[in-house]
Structures are given as structure tokens and as C-alpha cells.
Amino acid sequence: MSLFSLKSHNGPLTKDLVQEPGNFGLGKVPSRLKPATTTTSICGYCATGCQLKLHLDENGNAINLSPQAGYPVNLGMACPKGWQALDPLDSPDRATAPLLRDESGKLAETDWKTALEAFTTRFKSIKEKHGAESVAFLSTGQIPFEEMAFLGCLFKFGMGFIHADANTRQCMATAATAYKQSFGFDAPPGSYADFEESDVIVLVGANLCIAHPILWQRVMRNKRNPQIIVIDPRSTETAQAATQHLALKPKGDLALLYAITHCILRDGRIDEASIANTEGIEEFSEFVKDYSPKSVEEKTGIPAATVEAIARDVSDPEKRVSWWWTMGVNQSYEGTRTAQAIINLCLITGNIGKPGTGPNSVTGQCNAMGSRLFSNTTSLIGGHDFGNEAHRRKVSGILDIPYENITSQTSLAYDEILNAVVDGKIKGLWIIATNPFHSWVDSEKIAMLRENLDFLVVQDMYKTTESARLADLVLPAAAWGEKDGCFINSERRLGTIKPVRKAPGQALTDFRIFRLIADAWGCGEHFKKWTHSEAAFLLIREISTGQPCDITGIRDYQHIDEKGGIQWPFPGKSPDEAKERRLFEDGKFYKPSGKASILFSPPAELPEPPDEKYPFLLLTGRGTSSQWHTQSRTSKSKLLKKLYPENAYLEINIRDAERLGIKDGQMLCISSRRGEMKASAYIAPTVQEGQIFLPMHYPEVNRLTHSSFDPHSRQPNYKACAVEITSI
Numbered sequence: 001m002s003l004f005s006l007k008s009h010n011g012p013l014t015k016d017l018v019q020e021p022g023n024f025g026l027g028k029v030p031s032r033l034k035p036a037t038t039t040t041s042i043c044g045y046c047a048t049g050c051q052l053k054l055h056l057d058e059n060g061n062a063i064n065l066s067p068q069a070g071y072p073v074n075l076g077m078a079c080p081k082g083w084q085a086l087d088p089l090d091s092p093d094r095a096t097a098p099l100l101r102d103e104s105g106k107l108a109e110t111d112w113k114t115a116l117e118a119f120t121t122r123f124k125s126i127k128e129k130h131g132a133e134s135v136a137f138l139s140t141g142q143i144p145f146e147e148m149a150f151l152g153c154l155f156k157f158g159m160g161f162i163h164a165d166a167n168t169r170q171c172m173a174t175a176a177t178a179y180k181q182s183f184g185f186d187a188p189p190g191s192y193a194d195f196e197e198s199d200v201i202v203l204v205g206a207n208l209c210i211a212h213p214i215l216w217q218r219v220m221r222n223k224r225n226p227q228i229i230v231i232d233p234r235s236t237e238t239a240q241a242a243t244q245h246l247a248l249k250p251k252g253d254l255a256l257l258y259a260i261t262h263c264i265l266r267d268g269r270i271d272e273a274s275i276a277n278t279e280g281i282e283e284f285s286e287f288v289k290d291y292s293p294k295s296v297e298e299k300t301g302i303p304a305a306t307v308e309a310i311a312r313d314v315s316d317p318e319k320r321v322s323w324w325w326t327m328g329v330n331q332s333y334e335g336t337r338t339a340q341a342i343i344n345l346c347l348i349t350g351n352i353g354k355p356g357t358g359p360n361s362v363t364g365q366c367n368a369m370g371s372r373l374f375s376n377t378t379s380l381i382g383g384h385d386f387g388n389e390a391h392r393r394k395v396s397g398i399l400d401i402p403y404e405n406i407t408s409q410t411s412l413a414y415d416e417i418l419n420a421v422v423d424g425k426i427k428g429l430w431i432i433a434t435n436p437f438h439s440w441v442d443s444e445k446i447a448m449l450r451e452n453l454d455f456l457v458v459q460d461m462y463k464t465t466e467s468a469r470l471a472d473l474v475l476p477a478a479a480w481g482e483k484d485g486c487f488i489n490s491e492r493r494l495g496t497i498k499p500v501r502k503a504p505g506q507a508l509t510d511f512r513i514f515r516l517i518a519d520a521w522g523c524g525e526h527f528k529k530w531t532h533s534e535a536a537f538l539l540i541r542e543i544s545t546g547q548p549c550d551i552t553g554i555r556d557y558q559h560i561d562e563k564g565g566i567q568w569p570f571p572g573k574s575p576d577e578a579k580e581r582r583l584f585e586d587g588k589f590y591k592p593s594g595k596a597s598i599l600f601s602p603p604a605e606l607p608e609p610p611d612e613k614y615p616f617l618l619l620t621g622r623g624t625s626s627q628w629h630t631q632s633r634t635s636k637s638k639l640l641k642k643l644y645p646e647n648a649y650l651e652i653n654i655r656d657a658e659r660l661g662i663k664d665g666q667m668l669c670i671s672s673r674r675g676e677m678k679a680s681a682y683i684a685p686t687v688q689e690g691q692i693f694l695p696m697h698y699p700e701v702n703r704l705t706h707s708s709f710d711p712h713s714r715q716p717n718y719k720a721c722a723v724e725i726t727s728i
């Protein structure tokens with residue numbers, strides 16, 4: 001049977017569900033998506049946003065792929081995950097039919113009609129009994145933003161709920177909050193070209209070699225013989241390849257950055273013109289007087305002379321200095337102020353809005369930026385404010401949804417949603433394309449929350465994830481490679497993905513699932529314009545009008561493909577949309593005053609410092625370039641699995657190992673106040689004495705981590721808690 005003779009599995013629940021030949025069940029499909037010998041798609045893993053060229057058979061079915069040579073992001077390169085991107089689609093544990101927990105407590109296969117009935121009856125009855133605040137969703141940075149926008153608008157403006165957050169809270173909330181507070185909008189200013197145009201590259205809590213390998217390749221293409229400074233407690237792969245590594249004490253960043261600023265202001269190594277575009281410099285200058293390099297030595301572990309030297313390097317007026325940060329900064333109880341300490345340094349030294357500069361956050365997931373702008377969770381779709389009546393009227397007009405449906409109430413944050421489950425206020429939860437029962441901090445606690453939920457729906461491509469196994473209802477989703485839409489990468493570049501495979505069994509695209517839910521819920525008429533991804537894209541484009549992320553100059557998906565991706569903003573006035581662009585070249589920021597705010601707070605103490613009972617400080621993060629998060633996808637590739645250790649391992653310093661009589665490879669028990677796990681010892685000089693490192697990819701790791709949060713962004717502090725190690 002040919003791929004295209006497959007009929008829509010669940011029957012014509014709605015007319016556009018019927019699968020036409022050649023369109024993988026996507027409804028109306030433009031001719032450019034019809035089978036050809038090759039097509040392109042942005043990789044569905046990290047936020048680098050590499051473009052892949054997919055090789056198709058005569059049915060339009062992808063049989064192989066290679067990195068796209070001319071694409072301005074990856075320049076013909078891909079990491080192992082990109083090369084193996086098709087493997088996870090064929091796994092036998094794909095969710096191929098809806099699963100509903102039956103009376104005996106088992107998840108049993110059912111049809112879409114029954115699944116949709118269960119979905120609507122259960123959530124409606126919770127809403128009737130407990131109100132609009134009693135059901136929430138938790139979603140993702142890993143599906144096209146058309147799907148994210150549909151979900152956010154459907155849930156809030158159609159189904160009438162309030163609380164919704166995404167896994168970007170675990171990841172990018174700090175950067176988003178820092179930019180918003182400092183610049184007036186969540187706007188990472190840089191371009192990847194800046195990696196190649198800098199004289200000094202400072203990487204703070206970012207392990208590019210493992211987490212963004214192709215961005216590290218861009219660093220390697222820099223012909224200016226750059227100084228590369230890595231600030232990380234661990235001697236990571238990136239730190240080892242850098243020209244200088246500052247092995248600071250965990251969470252010493254804020255004090256260190258203030259000490260660097262202290263030296264720069266003391267010596268007057270500042271850019272007056274750039275400072276004129278800011279507010280708050282006087283207060284900040286007074287504040288950093290207390291942060292002499294000597295005074296922070298104890299907190300940072302970095303000698304005063306080193307701080308003085310770094311301060312000179314990053315304030316040299318002859319040099320272009322770019323700062324890049326990732327989770328070593330974001331995942332902290334004081335991440336927002338740490339990110340802002342980097343932003344402040346760039347503003348003070350004039351390293352913003354010019355080639356080779358910038359306070360640049362490197363985003364994590366393929367569409368973290370899309371989620372930040374368009375998911376309608378923490379901000380009203382398109383970076384608007386729920387609290388602003390004009391914004392609500394604009395959105396209501398464009399979406400053609402009654403104004404009274406556009407809620408002005410903002411959502412609880414992720415951790416607050418879970419606390420509301422503990423308190424019995426939230427009774428229903430819908431989880432889409434994320435696996436929090438593995439990835440959320442202090443996972444033992446979240447596992448216990450399951451009992452408090454009357455109804456848990458998990459919408460995933462697999463039925464075996466930690467979260468799917470606990471669900472009352474599993475909705476089978478099509479994956480990357482089986483649908484179309486747009487991602488936005490770390491340099492604000494929009495790129496498209498394409499359907500190159502038929503989703504297995506009854507699995508449907510997330511977009512299609514939201515359409516079915518809209519109809520089943522009885523609010524389908526508000527979403528008549530949301531017929532397919534590109535139609536949604538056009539709505540979103542209109543909503544972006546006049547916003548810093550204005551993309552009204554983009555014609556359609558084809559335009560994006562023709563130009564090798566397009567960076568926002570693109571209101572259509574730009575002379576050359578293909579040229580790499582950076583923000584703030586004119587020194588104007590998105591605040592009413594036009595100026596950037598210099599924001600700061602004193603460093604706080606570690607929420608859970610090591611003590612006698614728990615003498616080690618646990619760091620967590622990415623393990624290898626072949627493992628992705630909770631491994632639901634990467635563990636399905638035979639080749640990727642060969643590239644990483646199957647079971648959890650613990651990096652421990654040789655002196656600690658000798659002191660405790662631990663041998664390489666020995667099984668250890670690691671425990672915190674919250675839980676325990678087993679891992680084998682990997683004696684390595686990468687970690688400092690008194691510190692250990694566990695890759696986050698093993699499900700047990702978050703049993704140990706500590707629920708503490710940045711007060712501004714509410715991002716979890718995944719990277720520092722106290723643990724004990726015992727031999728088994």
C-alpha cells in the first residue's frame with residue numbers, strides 16, 4: 001500500500017481531517033510541499049536552528065538527510081542529533097492511538113471520538129465544580145509557534161481557562177525576564193555572525209561544545225584570533241578548548257561580574273555615548289564600590305589579579321567584546337540579576353548594537369524564542385500585555401474572538417501551578433510536548449502531585465515517557481518531520497519545518513489535535529481562521545504589527561525559505577532581509593524613555609549550601625552532544641545510543657575519590673534531603689573538589705535537586721544543591 005493511500009484513521013470527524021493523497025493528513029497543503037527529490041527543514045532539537053536537507057523518495061517520504069550547505073546558520077554542518085533526526089520517528093513506542101485509563105486502572109487504546117469526549121467531559125466538569133482556575137496546561141519550546149499560539153489562544157480565549165506555562169520556564173525565563181526588564185522587550189540583540197566578529201568572547205555558564213556544537217564551530221571560524229574566556233565551575237569541553245577558564249565557585253557569578261564592573265568604573269574604562277542611552281548608572285556606580293576584586297575572592301574563588309585583568313580585557317575600547325550565556329546563568333536563584341549584570345557590562349562598555357558585541361543569551365530548545373513571543377502563556381500573544389486594554393482589543397480584532405473572551409488575568413508560573421495542585425486548587429492538568437515527571441526540579445514531589453489531580457492529559461509522540469505513563473489520557477502526537485510550521489532560533493531567525501513522513505497510526509499533528517478539541521469543546525467557531533499552520537502564521541504575523549518582533553514584511557513560508565530564514569524584526573522596510581542583523585544599532589531601547597535600565601541587587605547566599613551531612617555541591621547539566629533532555633527521542637536512535645553511557649554516571653574529583661576510597665566505575669548512592677539515586681563513579685579532573693556533576697538526562701537526577709527559584713523569573717535553580725555520596 002502506498003504511503004498516500006492511507007486514509008484518515010479516525011474517520012471524518014471534521015471535513016478537513018480527511019487525508020488527501022500526498023499531504024500526510026495535513027489538510028490543505030501548498031504545492032511546494034508536494035513530493036520532490038529534496039526539501040529542507042530546521043532541525044527539531046536545539047535552538048541553534050541548523051537547516052537540514054531531506055532526501056525524499058517518490059512518495060515524498062524522507063529516506064535520509066544531510067546538513068544544508070548554504071544556510072547562514074550552520075553553513076553545511078550538523079551535530080550527531082541533527083544527522084540522526086529521522087531515527088526517533090520509527091520507534092515502536094510511538095503513541096499510535098489515544099490511550100485512556102480504564103476502570104481497572106490500565107491505559108487502554110481507544111479511538112479519537114472517545115478520547116475527545118473524555119477530554120471535554122472531564123475538564124468541563126472540573127471547570128463547573130471548581131472554576132476557571134482549576135485546569136492548567138504545561139507546554140513546550142519544541143513545537144512550531146503556530147501550534148503554541150493555537151494552544152494558548154484556544155485554552156484561554158476558547159475554553160476559558162487562565163493558567164498555562166511552558167517548559168521554557170525551566171530554561172529561558174531568566175533571559176526573557178532580564179531582557180524585558182532591562183530593554184522593555186524580550187529581545188536577544190545578537191547574531192551568530194557576532195561569534196566570528198568578536199575579539200573577546202566571554203561564555204558564562206554555557207558549554208557550547210556539548211550543547212550547541214555548531215555554534216562552537218562558528219566560534220572556531222573567527223579569524224580575529226579571539227580571546228575566549230569561559231566562566232564555569234567545571235572544566236567543560238568548552239573550557240578546555242578556550243584560551244582562558246575561570247573556574248569560579250558555583251553561583252559566584254554575580255559577585256564576579258560586579259567586581260569586574262567595579263574595576264571598569266573605577267578606572268573610567270567606559271563608553272560615555274552608550275551610557276547616555278541608559279538609566280540608573282549613578283546608583284549602580286555607588287553600589288559596585290563595595291565589590292572590589294579582593295572583597296569577592298572568598299565568594300568567587302577567583303584571585304583579585306585575574307579579575308583586574310579580565311576587567312581590562314572586556315573594556316578595551318579597541319576590542320569588540322561579546323558575552324554569551326546559557327543555563328549556568330539562567331538556572332539560578334539569582335539568574336535574572338546575573339544576566340542583567342552581563343547586560344550592564346555591555347551597556348557600560350559600549351558592547352551592544354555593533355558587530356562582534358552583545359549581551360546574548362543562547363536559547364535552548366528549537367523554538368524557545370517562538371514560545372517566548374507567541375505561546376500566549378506568560379505574555380499576551382506577540383509580546384503584548386494581558387493587562388493592557390488596547391492590546392486585548394487588538395488581539396480580539398485580529399483573531400475575531402469576542403473582546404470579553406480575551407482574559408486580562410495573568411497566569412501562575414510553572415511552580416505556582418504545581419503548588420496550586422498541592423493546595424487542591426488545580427485539579428486538571430494538560431501536558432503537551434514536555435516531560436516534567438523527569439525534567440522538573442525535585443521530581444519526587446511532582447510525582448506525589450499526581451494523586452491530587454482528578455484528570456491528567458499528556459499529549460506526546462511516545463506513550464512511554466515518565467509523564468505519559470502517569471496520564472489518565474494520552475493523546476498521540478505527530479512529531480517533527482511529520483508536520484509543518486515555524487521555529488525561531490537564538491538569533492531571532494524564523495525558519496520552517498516540513499512534513500516528510502506520515503505520522504504512525506492515529507497520531508495527529510498537535511495543530512490538528514487543537515482543532516478537534518476546539519470543535520469538541522464547542523468553541524470551534526472562534527477558531528475558524530485556524531485552518532492550517534500557514535493560515536495561523538498569517539494571523540500571528542498580523543498580531544506582530546508594531547511590536548519589536550514585527551514580522552509583517554514576511555510574505556509566507558516560501559519567502560522564509562527563499563531567504564535562508566528571516567530574523568525579526570522584519571516589518572518589510574529592511575533593504576535586505578537575508579543580511580544578518582542585530583538590535584539596538586541606534587542606541588534606542590523599547591522603554592517609554594528609549595533608554596535601557598541598569599538593574600542590580602546584592603548577591604544572595606546559596607539556598608542549600610553543603611554541610612556536614614550533605615558535604616558535596618551537586619551541579620547538573622548536559623552530558624553529551626548525543627543526548628537530548630529526558631532522552632525520549634535520542635534513546636530511540638541506535639547510533640546516538642552508542643555515543644553515550646547508558647546509565648547515570650557521576651563526575652567526581654580525584655582527591656575526593658581518594659579521600660573516600662572510591663574507584664573509577666564503582667557504583668555510588670547519591671542522596672539529598674529529597675531523594676536518592678545510584679550512579680557509577682567517573683573520576684575526572686573536570687569538577688572541583690567538593691563538587692560533583694550529574695548529567696540531567698537520567699530520570700533519577702531530579703529526585704535530588706532543590707526547589708528554589710529566581711524571584712523575578714521563577715526559573716528553578718537546577719544547578720546547585722547539597723548532596724551526600726556513599727559507596728554501595
Ligand SMILES: Nc1nc2c(c(=O)[nH]1)N[C@H]1C(S)=C(S)[C@@H](COP(=O)(O)OP(=O)(O)OC[C@H]3O[C@@H](n4cnc5c(=O)[nH]c(N)nc54)[C@H](O)[C@@H]3O)O[C@H]1N2
Pocket residue numbers: 046047171204205206207208210211212231232233234236249250251252253326327328329363364365619620621622623624625626627628629719
Ligand atoms: N546535546 C544537547 N544539547 C542541548 C540540550 C541537550 O539536552 N543535549 N538541551 C538544549 C537546551 S534546552 C538548553 S537550555 C541548552 C543548555 O545549554 P548549556 O547551558 O550550555 O548546558 P548545561 O550543561 O545545562 O549548563 C552549562 C554549564 O553551566 C555550568 N554551571 C553550573 N553552575 C554554574 C554557575 O554557578 N555558574 C556558571 N557560570 N556556570 C555554572 C555547568 O557546569 C555547565 O557546564 O542546551 C541545548 N542543547
Ligand SMILES: Nc1nc2c(c(=O)[nH]1)N[C@H]1C(S)=C(S)[C@@H](COP(=O)(O)OP(=O)(O)OC[C@H]3O[C@@H](n4cnc5c(=O)[nH]c(N)nc54)[C@H](O)[C@@H]3O)O[C@H]1N2
Pocket residue numbers: 140142143167170171327331364365432433434435436438439440441459460461462465477478479480510620621622628629630631632633696701702705718
Ligand atoms: N537537573 C536538571 N534538570 C533540568 C535541566 C538541567 O540542566 N538540570 N534543564 C532543564 C531545561 S533547560 C529544559 S529545556 C528541560 C527539558 O525538559 P522536557 O521538556 O521535559 O524534556 P524533553 O525530553 O525535551 O521533553 C519533550 C517531550 O515532548 C515530546 N515531543 C517531541 N516532539 C513532540 C511534538 O511535536 N508534539 C508532542 N506533543 N510531543 C513531542 C517528547 O517525546 C518528550 O516527551 O529540562 C530541564 N531540567
Ligand code: SF4
Pocket residue numbers: 043044045046047048049050074077078079080081082083212213214215
Ligand atoms: S546543533 Fe542543534 S540545531 Fe544543529 S544539528 Fe545539532 S541539535 Fe540540530
Ligand SMILES: [Mo]
Pocket residue numbers: 170171172364365
Ligand atoms: Mo532548556
